[in-house]
Structures are given as structure tokens and as C-alpha cells.
Amino acid sequence: MTLLLRINSSSRQSGSHSAAVADQFEASFRQKHPGCRVVTRNVADGSIPIISQATIEGFYTAPEAMSSELVEATALSDRLISELQEADTLLIAAPIYNFSVPAALKAWIDQIVRLGHTFSYDAGAFQGLAKTRRAVVICTFGAEGYLEGQPFAAANFVQPYLRFLLSFLGIEDIRFISVQGTTADPETVARNIEAAKQECRLAA
Numbered sequence: 001m002t003l004l005l006r007i008n009s010s011s012r013q014s015g016s017h018s019a020a021v022a023d024q025f026e027a028s029f030r031q032k033h034p035g036c037r038v039v040t041r042n043v044a045d046g047s048i049p050i051i052s053q054a055t056i057e058g059f060y061t062a063p064e065a066m067s068s069e070l071v072e073a074t075a076l077s078d079r080l081i082s083e084l085q086e087a088d089t090l091l092i093a094a095p096i097y098n099f100s101v102p103a104a105l106k107a108w109i110d111q112i113v114r115l116g117h118t119f120s121y122d123a124g125a126f127q128g129l130a131k132t133r134r135a136v137v138i139c140t141f142g143a144e145g146y147l148e149g150q151p152f153a154a155a156n157f158v159q160p161y162l163r164f165l166l167s168f169l170g171i172e173d174i175r176f177i178s179v180q181g182t183t184a185d186p187e188t189v190a191r192n193i194e195a196a197k198q199e200c201r202l203a204a
């Protein structure tokens with residue numbers, strides 16, 4: 001069965017523009033894939049802690065040497081990785097926070113990027129092990145000018161970072177849908193959101 005894994009990372013649990021655009025992607029995806037399953041993770045709801053010492057230790061401990069404390073400390077990572085590995089499409093809703101990704105999204109990333117699970121390192125070469133074939137990233141920006149060729153493109157650490165990271169994991173088909181100017185006047189915001197929703201209808 002087709003599975004969409006949706007990661008919401010705005011701290012706003014209501015009124016989020018990135019979530020509203022992701023809603024459209026999800027609705028169009030459900031239409032195009034009748035019977036599909038959607039798993040949603042609201043990573044800013046406090047369910048994903050910043051990676052701990054025990055979790056890191058567990059990541060680098062051989063399975064047969066894992067103590068019960070390390071098994072427990074890596075259980076969330078196991079669960080998040082299996083969600084990712086089962087997903088055909090990964091949908092990430094990511095606002096720009098201080099020129100980068102929200103800390104909550106980074107916390108999820110630190111749980112799922114794991115040697116031997118989502119990437120390997122052998123003879124000096126990294127290889128992505130993600131089975132997910134496609135990622136769609138919806139980015140919202142309060143201001144304008146962050147896209148390629150625009151004045152603040154150098155301050156956009158969201159898209160180049162996520163593009164590198166997702167391709168490092170082995171996801172080949174990566175698409176960004178951007179909404180800039182979400183703090184502009186209501187007409188501009190409505191127009192920009194609608195343009196992104198239209199992209200979602202076509203991309204889903």
C-alpha cells in the first residue's frame with residue numbers, strides 16, 4: 001500500500017502556512033492514490049527530544065552489546081526510521097527559522113540519520129540507504145528574496161541543507177515548493193499560498 005510520511009515542523013499547531021500547503025498536498029495525494037496511508041508526525045509537539053548521550057551511544061553499539069538502557073534510548077529512532085523506510089513519499093513542511101530549519105525538524109533528522117540504517121560508510125564512501133524514493137519539501141519564508149538568483153539566496157540555509165541531506169540518504173527525487181512573504185499583506189499571502197497549493201495539486 002502506498003504510504004505518505006508527512007512531517008510538520010512549524011511550532012504553530014494552528015495557523016501554520018506550511019501545514020496549510022501540506023494539507024493541500026496530502027489531499028491531492030490521497031486523490032491520486034486511493035487507499036493510500038498517511039502517517040503524520042508533528043515534530044514540534046514535544047514528541048521528539050534533542051538527541052541524547054545514550055541515544056548516540058546506542059547508535060554506535062553493536063546489536064549484541066546493547067544494554068536495555070541503550071535499547072530504550074534508540075527505540076524512538078528505530079520507530080522513526082521504520083516510518084521513513086516504509087514511506088514511498090516523504091512530505092516535509094518546513095518554515096525558515098533564523099535562516100535554517102526549525103530545531104524540531106533538526107531533532108527528527110538527528111534521530112533518523114543513522115549509520116547502518118539510513119546510510120553506510122565503507123572504504124571512505126558514504127551511501128544512502130533510504131528506501132523512500134521521493135521527497136517533497138514545502139518551505140515557508142516570512143520575507144521574500146531567498147530563492148536562487150534573489151538577493152537573500154545566500155541566507156537560505158533551509159533548501160540547500162535539506163537537498164544535500166535527503167540526497168545523502170539516497171532519496172533521488174527531491175522537489176521544493178516555496179511560499180515567500182508569509183508576513184506580507186493578506187492579499188499577497190493569499191496569492192502566494194494559492195500558487196503553492198496549485199503546485200501541490202500538480203506535484204502530488
Ligand SMILES: Cc1cc2nc3c(=O)[nH]c(=O)nc-3n(C[C@H](O)[C@H](O)[C@H](O)COP(=O)(O)O)c2cc1C
Pocket residue numbers: 010011012015016017018019094095096097098099100140141142143144182183
Ligand atoms: C523563530 C522564528 C524565526 C523566523 N526566522 C525567519 C527568517 O529567518 N527568515 C524569514 O523570512 N522568516 C522567518 N520567520 C518567519 C516564518 O518563516 C514565517 O512566519 C513562516 O510562515 C512560518 O511558517 P508557518 O506559517 O508554517 O508557521 C521566523 C519565524 C519564527 C517563529
